[in-house]
Amino acid sequence: MKTYEEFLKALCQREASGNYKAANPLGYKGCYQMGVPALADIGYYKANSGSNIYNNNWNQGHFTEKSGIKNINEFLNNPKIQDNAIGEYKKRQWNYMKDVQKYAGKSIGGIDITESGMLGAAQMGHDKVIKYLKSDGKVIEKDGNGVPVTEYLELFKDYDVSTITHPNPQSTPKPNIHQQYMNKEVNQNSNFNVLNNLLNPASKLKQNSIIHPQHQ
Numbered sequence: 001m002k003t004y005e006e007f008l009k010a011l012c013q014r015e016a017s018g019n020y021k022a023a024n025p026l027g028y029k030g031c032y033q034m035g036v037p038a039l040a041d042i043g044y045y046k047a048n049s050g051s052n053i054y055n056n057n058w059n060q061g062h063f064t065e066k067s068g069i070k071n072i073n074e075f076l077n078n079p080k081i082q083d084n085a086i087g088e089y090k091k092r093q094w095n096y097m098k099d100v101q102k103y104a105g106k107s108i109g110g111i112d113i114t115e116s117g118m119l120g121a122a123q124m125g126h127d128k129v130i131k132y133l134k135s136d137g138k139v140i141e142k143d144g145n146g147v148p149v150t151e152y153l154e155l156f157k158d159y160d161v162s163t164i165t166h167p168n169p170q171s172t173p174k175p176n177i178h179q180q181y182m183n184k185e186v187n188q189n190s191n192f193n194v195l196n197n198l199l200n201p202a203s204k205l206k207q208n209s210i211i212h213p214q215h216q
Contacts, residue, residue, distance in 0.1 A: 007116055007159035008083055011123065014155070020079045026144060027056025030076055032086040032123075036061070042088045044069060090164045093122040100133040101165075109137025111153050115165045120156025121149050129153070 002010075009018075012031040016022035020031040028035045036053045039045040040061070047053045047061035058072050067084070069075050075082065094101070094115075103113045111117070113133065121129045124143035131139045132149050142148050 002159045004159065004161055004163050007120070007156065007161055008086065010156065010159070011086070011120060015123065020082055021076045023076070027058065029058075029072060030082045031079070032082060034082075034085065034089065038089050039075075039085065041092055042085060044075070044085060087164065090119050090122070090161070091167070093126045094119060094165055096126045097122065097130060100130050103133045108133060109140075109150065111137075111150060112157055113153065114157040114159075116159035116161040117153040117155075117157035119161055119164060120159075121152035123152060124149060 012018055012020075015033045016031045018031065022031060022033070023029050024033065026035075035056045036045060036047065036058060037056075040047055040053055043064060044066045045058075045061055046064050051057070051060035053061075063070050063072070063075070067081055069078065069081060075085075097118060100118070101115075104115045104118065106113050109132075118129055118133075121132075124147065125141075128141040128143075128149040131141060132153070137150075140148050140150055
């Protein structure tokens with residue numbers, strides 16, 4: 001199975017022939033052809049109140065300076081930011097498709113449905129993927145260029161995208177309430193013993209006989 005990096009490279013090649021500075025007449029930008037709605041969804045762009053984000057008019061709002069990006073030119077000139085942005089947006093799209101994630105591993109309309117295929121096809125709209133899967137392959141929608149969603153489901157089906165679909169955060173879990181209470185008591189007893197030893201050295205001999213209550 002091909003890697004996530006290869007997935008991005010293939011997506012970039014398919015969408016913009018590998019050109020990170022690409023822009024099409026419909027207002028989609030960069031190697032992954034991201035529009036105003038996508039960048040607004042992940043916090044890079046904020047549209048003016050009352051404006052229609054779906055017309056991809058980049059003059060009806062402003063960049064939020066997320067990741068230091070102040071305008072569309074800076075976005076187009078930064079491949080790493082584009083790679084990060086599409087990864088972030090794919091996580092959003094995967095969540096939007098949570099009701100159809102169960103179809104991964106099945107065959108619909110002669111196509112083996114995979115997580116990477118679903119994410120690749122979501123490039124033309126995750127709603128199209130959802131309709132195809134829920135209709136058992138009967139509803140096959142196309143993008144503005146006449147490309148059917150099935151083409152992307154097939155094209156991107158052999159990649160490992162677990163970094164998107166099954167993230168493994170490295171955060172340290174917070175202790176539960178019981179553990180927090182016990183830690184607090186240990187710290188309090190420790191501070192008391194240190195002070196008591198300084199004031200009354202003889203008391204150190206008695207510390208081992210102190211009985212602490214058990215907490216359940």
